[in-house]
Amino acid sequence: MSLLKYLARATLLLTLLLSSGPLLAQSLRIAAASDLRFALDEIVALWQQQQPDTQVQVIYGSSGKLTTQIINGAPFDLLFAADIAFAEQLHERGLTSSEPQVHALGRIVLWSNTLDAGQLSLAQLSDPAIRRIAIAQPAHAPYGLRAQQALQAAGVWEAVEPKLVFAENIAHAAQMAQSGAAQVGIIAMSLAMAPGLAEHPYLLIDDALHSPLLQGYVITRRAADKPQAQAFVAFIESPEVHAIMRRYGFLLPGEQP
Structure with missing residues (x-):
């Protein structure tokens, strides 16, 4: 291979690597309890209207199994659990970059x-x-x-x-x-x-x-340097999101059944 062809290929590879960085940075992978399926789908759709450059993938399942997957290295940026105890479990293991937060009460x-x-x-x-x-x-x-x-x-x-x-x-x-x-x-x-x-x-x-169903979220250690994760959890506390959660029967922190 000639030197010119080698340099051209190297330049192209470097360009692709540099251009892919922001795209990878502008993605979020969320593990979420199945009770949030409809509410969170609406929330993500609303978020993507405001943040069209951020791609969001949500994987739904049981809180316990999703937590186990994260413990075993699954590449999730956020966990939304139906019981905050699972978010706290990740925090206790040093697998989070934020404190677990209660955002709703399930029924x-x-x-x-x-x-x-x-x-x-x-x-x-x-x-x-x-x-x-x-x-x-x-x-x-x-x-x-x-x-x-x-x-x-x-x-x-x-x-x-x-x-x-x-x-x-x-x-x-x-x-x-x-x-x-x-x-x-x-x-x-x-x-x-x-x-x-x-x-x-x-x-x-x-x-x-029954004991309360305190819905809780946490940012994982994997997303420590992802500003999109911080922005998404800030969005979760917005009036628009609160209205969606109430429409699906969730109570917000401090509200009485």
């Missing part, structure tokens, strides 16, 4: 595609006519754990446990109830108020029956 509801869930109670779930009840897996999904707590507090856990079908996350539990794979689901209020489910009534479960 759980009874929902059904075939029954009038608004007229049901937790006690009625023991009725033999109700054969399958969907909840998220309590071992790694905060909404599943709160469903278990509520059923135990209502004194019906032993009666309904044989009927339970466990979903990977709360969106999967909602899908099971919507498809008929389960007659009833204990799901996130934010999903019960989303398109495709909102036309059916739901029963809001008394929050005294």
